[in-house]
Amino acid sequence: MQDRPTTRELVEAAREFFERELLPTITDPRLKFRTLVALNALGIGEREMFAGDTFINEELRGLRALLGVHGPLSELREAKESEAWEHRKTLAERLRNGEIPPGTGAFLKASIGYKLAVSSPRFTARY
Amino acid sequence: MSTDFHSALEGALASLFEGKIALKRANLIPGGASKEAWSVDLETAAGPLALLVRRAGGGVIYSETLSLEHEHAVVKTAHENGVLAPKTYGYLPDVAGRPAFVMERVSGEGIGRKVVSRPDLAAARAALPSQMAHQLARIHAIDPAALPFLPGGGNAPAHERVIERLYREIDAAAEPHPAIEYGLRWMRDNPPSLFGETVIHGDYRIGNLLVGDLGLTAVLDWEFCHVGDPIEDLAWPLVRAWRFGQDKLHLGGIAPSDEYIHVYTRETGRKVDPKTLFFWELAGNVKWAIGCVTQARRHLSGKERSVELASLGRLAAEVEYEIVDLVERAPK
Numbered sequence: 001m002q003d004r005p006t007t008r009e010l011v012e013a014a015r016e017f018f019e020r021e022l023l024p025t026i027t028d029p030r031l032k033f034r035t036l037v038a039l040n041a042l043g044i045g046e047r048e049m050f051a052g053d054t055f056i057n058e059e060l061r062g063l064r065a066l067l068g069v070h071g072p073l074s075e076l077r078e079a080k081e082s083e084a085w086e087h088r089k090t091l092a093e094r095l096r097n098g099e100i101p102p103g104t105g106a107f108l109k110a111s112i113g114y115k116l117a118v119s120s121p122r123f124t125a126r127y
Numbered sequence: 128m129s130t131d132f133h134s135a136l137e138g139a140l141a142s143l144f145e146g147k148i149a150l151k152r153a154n155l156i157p158g159g160a161s162k163e164a165w166s167v168d169l170e171t172a173a174g175p176l177a178l179l180v181r182r183a184g185g186g187v188i189y190s191e192t193l194s195l196e197h198e199h200a201v202v203k204t205a206h207e208n209g210v211l212a213p214k215t216y217g218y219l220p221d222v223a224g225r226p227a228f229v230m231e232r233v234s235g236e237g238i239g240r241k242v243v244s245r246p247d248l249a250a251a252r253a254a255l256p257s258q259m260a261h262q263l264a265r266i267h268a269i270d271p272a273a274l275p276f277l278p279g280g281g282n283a284p285a286h287e288r289v290i291e292r293l294y295r296e297i298d299a300a301a302e303p304h305p306a307i308e309y310g311l312r313w314m315r316d317n318p319p320s321l322f323g324e325t326v327i328h329g330d331y332r333i334g335n336l337l338v339g340d341l342g343l344t345a346v347l348d349w350e351f352c353h354v355g356d357p358i359e360d361l362a363w364p365l366v367r368a369w370r371f372g373q374d375k376l377h378l379g380g381i382a383p384s385d386e387y388i389h390v391y392t393r394e395t396g397r398k399v400d401p402k403t404l405f406f407w408e409l410a411g412n413v414k415w416a417i418g419c420v421t422q423a424r425r426h427l428s429g430k431e432r433s434v435e436l437a438s439l440g441r442l443a444a445e446v447e448y449e450i451v452d453l454v455e456r457a458p459k
Binding site: 037038040088095115118123126 | 157294303304305306308309311312315316374434435437438441442444445447448451452454455
């Protein structure tokens, strides 16, 4: 176990430095744009760390319901990620073969919503 | 700019113009990783010229794009066919070791976010829908025989070739994307009406068009030009990502799409039905979602390290959301 600051707090500290002290000094528009992109990437990382297991749990629940998978959920993040990957793969294959499980559209919107909550939190409000 | 490059460029340019020339200025325009763009001021016997020199970049080469020699031929042919493509001055096989071509430097706003929002471009935005339709009609009227090297064409209809290519590209990313499959599924179940195949621009949208006070001043970025379904071109500027935040304005964040479609239909005789237009708008979104995934792979594989490319991997979710939303609202 590491001492404070946590990973998230460290990334936040770095982002704040870039944002408040470095960014205002950049005059080249292209460099400024790339710096904003990099800052946004750090923000995504922070939100993802903050979210913890919430979204992967939700997605996994949705995938299992859609594909009719039962059984106990692992507690380990890595196991949950790899189970979700397998279910996504199965769903992708079924869709390609012309089999659309009932509820697919609603599930997809919800699961993409979890991704967007991390990568682009204001996006769905634009619909 | 090094003196060596300056004299290499001046020497190469001399071959294109009658009489004595003098290179007054050459600035590299920031941007583009795969190709350079030089803003060049030239003094010629006939007077001063404002030029843009497009030259191969140092490293990355996209296999899916035209060579500079072919891109030059496309821009030249488009210009000669009355399209607002820049006037070209010639292809240069060797400018300090790399190929390039020379065209006039047209003024106008090219940055999408500014085209959709600059207050002084309001009149231009009002003129653009009909201008964009008119230009596209001209592009689609270019005789493919004039550009025999263009990729595309084949036995299967264009939309089937597009679907096949999209599957190939998403499979190459080796990552399951059910939302993309969902969009492709709809496309396979709902083939579009066919309107023949033409020369198509391949990247016709706000951001690749220069816009001045009175509207369109130039159609740029011809490197994806190929033979395909003209409605693919027609629908590409409708894709949400090219509305630059003006989400409610279907045509590139500048206007509703009805006038644009109406003028295109009037000029080409292609009576595009809503479902076919929808097919290609969805196809555009699927293509861009896969583009985001694929470009992030360029970073991840180490081919081209870039925080912008990396971020596209997470931007894909926005496009996936649009795909699912579109399928839910699909015309019957």
